[in-house]
Amino acid sequence: xxxxxxxxxxxxxxxxxxxxxxxxxxxxxxxxxxxxxxxxxxxxxxxxxxxxxxxxxxxxxxxxxxxxxxxxxxxxxxxxxxxxxxxxxxxxxxxxxxxxxxxxxxxxxxxxxxxxxxxxxxxxxxxxxxxxxxxxxxxxxxxxxxxxxxxxxxxxxxxxxxxxxxxxxxxxxxxxxxxxxxxxxxxxxxxxxxxxxxxxxxxxxxxxxxxxxxxxxxxxxxxxxxxxxxxxxxxxxxxxxxx
Amino acid sequence: xxxxxxxxxxxxxxxxxxxxxxxxxxxxxxxxxxxxxxxxxxxxxxxxxxxxxxxxxxxxxxxxxxxxxxxxxxxx
Numbered sequence: 311x312x313x314x315x316x317x318x319x320x321x322x323x324x325x326x327x328x329x330x331x332x333x334x335x336x337x338x339x340x341x342x343x344x345x346x347x348x349x350x351x352x353x354x355x356x357x358x359x360x361x362x363x364x365x366x367x368x369x370x371x372x373x374x375x376x377x378x379x380x381x382x383x384x385x386x387x388x389x390x391x392x393x394x395x396x397x398x399x400x401x402x403x404x405x406x407x408x409x410x411x412x413x414x415x416x417x418x419x420x421x422x423x424x425x426x427x428x429x430x431x432x433x434x435x436x437x438x439x440x441x442x443x444x445x446x447x448x449x450x451x452x453x454x455x456x457x458x459x460x461x462x463x464x465x466x467x468x469x470x471x472x473x474x475x476x477x478x479x480x481x482x483x484x485x486x487x488x489x490x491x492x493x494x495x496x497x498x499x500x501x502x503x504x505x506x507x508x509x510x511x512x513x514x515x516x517x518x519x520x521x522x523x524x525x526x527x528x529x530x531x532x533x534x535x536x537x538x539x540x541x542x543x544x545x546x547x548x549x550x551x552x553x
Numbered sequence: 554x555x556x557x558x559x560x561x562x563x564x565x566x567x568x569x570x571x572x573x574x575x576x577x578x579x580x581x582x583x584x585x586x587x588x589x590x591x592x593x594x595x596x597x598x599x600x601x602x603x604x605x606x607x608x609x610x611x612x613x614x615x616x617x618x619x620x621x622x623x624x625x626x627x628x629x
Contacts, residue, residue, distance in 0.1 A: 373607075381604050429607060437595045 311533040313338035316387050320370055320427060321397030323350040325495030326446070329521035330394055330528045335360045337529060339392065342383055344368050370397050370423030371415075380430040390434040392532045395424045395445045398464075400497045402457045413460060420464035424471065432479055441483040444531045445472045449491045449547045465489075469543055476541035484540040486531045491547025492518040514549025554627070557600065558620050565589065565596040575617035597623060 317334050321327040323345035331343055331354060341363045345351045348367040355363045364386055368379040383390070398420045401412055424445055435441025450458050451465025469487055476485040492498060492509045498518075510517055527546050530536050545551050559573050566584045579585050585593070594610050597603070597619070603626040605613075613619050 377604065377606065384604065430604075433591070433595050433598070436591065437599065 311337040311529060311535070312392070315391040315532075316340045316342065316389055317392035317394065317532065318342040318344065318383070318390055318427075318431060319394040319396060320344045320368075320423075323347055323354055325497060326490070326493060326521045326524045327394070327396040328354055329525035330396065331363075332358065333522070333525040333529050334392075334532065335363070337533075339532075340364075340387070342366070342387065342390075344370070344379065345397065370427055371418035373422075373426050376423075376426040376430060380434075384434070388434075389438045390431055391438070391441055393427065393431045393435075393441070393443045394528055394532070395427055395443070395468075397423060398446060400461055403460055404457055405459055408460050416460055416464050417467075420461075421467045421471070424468060428471075428475065432475075432483060435483050436479070439482050441479075442532050442536075443472075443475070443479075443483060443485040444528055445485065445487050447472075447487045447489045447543065449489050449545055449551055452489050452543065452545060453551055472543075473541050480540060484531075484536070486536070486539060486541070487543040488524060488527055488531070489543050489545045489547070490519060490524050491545070491550040493524055494518055494520055509550070512550055513547065514552060517548065519546060519548060554624065555620060558597075558616070558623060561596045561600045562593065562616065562619075565593040573616055575615065575620075577616040579614045601627065603627070 312334055317339045319327055319331050322331045322343035331341055335341060335358045338361060340361055343351055343354060343363060343365045346367060346369050351365045355365050366379055366382060368375045370376055399416055401416060403412060445468050447468040448465040450462040451469055454462045472485050472487045479485060491513060524546055527544055559570055562568065562573055563570050566589050568584050579590060594605060598605060601623055609622045613622055
């Protein structure tokens with residue numbers, strides 16, 4: 311489905327990002343994988359044999375690093391067809407216990423980082439006259455989350471950013487959002503079994519998602535199968551948002 | 554270099570070379586609006602094999618300024 315395409319995926323060293331990388335590889339896309347930790351990224355690269363994979367270390371919250379990243383990317387590829395803005399940090403904080411450092415950290419990574427990446431990636435896509443952007447939000451960005459006001463705010467910002475960019479970058483570039491519910495990744499490893507059971511009970515499909523189930527939706531949005539879809543937020547939450 | 558920058562302006566903005574001078578300013582002709590500006594940026598980056606900083610994209614407010622900014626990158 312993605313043969314001949316070039317895809318950039320941030321936060322590709324684990325969890326949802328890694329699953330998306332593997333799924334895109336199986337579908338023939340050249341991969342440009344980005345994460346802060348180059349060692350774990352190298353392991354992902356070594357385990358993918360189907361397609362060409364380039365890896366880069368980058369802290370997307372730093373504009374200078376993002377610029378340096380794209381200077382390297384443009385040396386290996388003049389085109390970019392797909393961007394998956396996946397890298398993010400998750401923190402749970404009660405409102406009264408949110409420190410300014412936490413606000414800065416989460417907004418710099420989850421929002422500023424996506425904007426920095428989009429500024430450069432959209433220029434590459436515009437030059438090709440086509441592209442598909444997938445920004446990762448969260449069901450918490452759609453409906454909020456208990457003890458997660460800060461994280462939810464960053465993920466709501468992603469939705470506003472994406473809908474605005476869908477207007478600005480059309481008709482050449484499609485911009486869509488995936489809003490996962492609870493997904494079985496390292497990000498939720500700190501959650502208690504009791505809380506996980508609560509999430510499962512509140513989900514209509516009575517379980518949490520696997521990273522592959524998010525990756526499958528990313529594949530759909532990246533491919534021409536979704537060629538008439540832009541400015542959409544796809545909740546991939548098993549019906550959690552209805553409870 | 555002036556001729557190369559002119560050629561990029563002609564291609565990106567779809568304007569006649571005769572109207573390009575140092576005084577040509579962003580948003581003073583209908584062809585050089587914000588959307589065309591980003592197309593111009595892409596053409597400049599392609600033509601000169603450079604990657605412009607966001608500050609320079611915002612600062613590129615005239616043909617003269619464009620030449621100055623491009624020169625800075627080529628000399629770096």
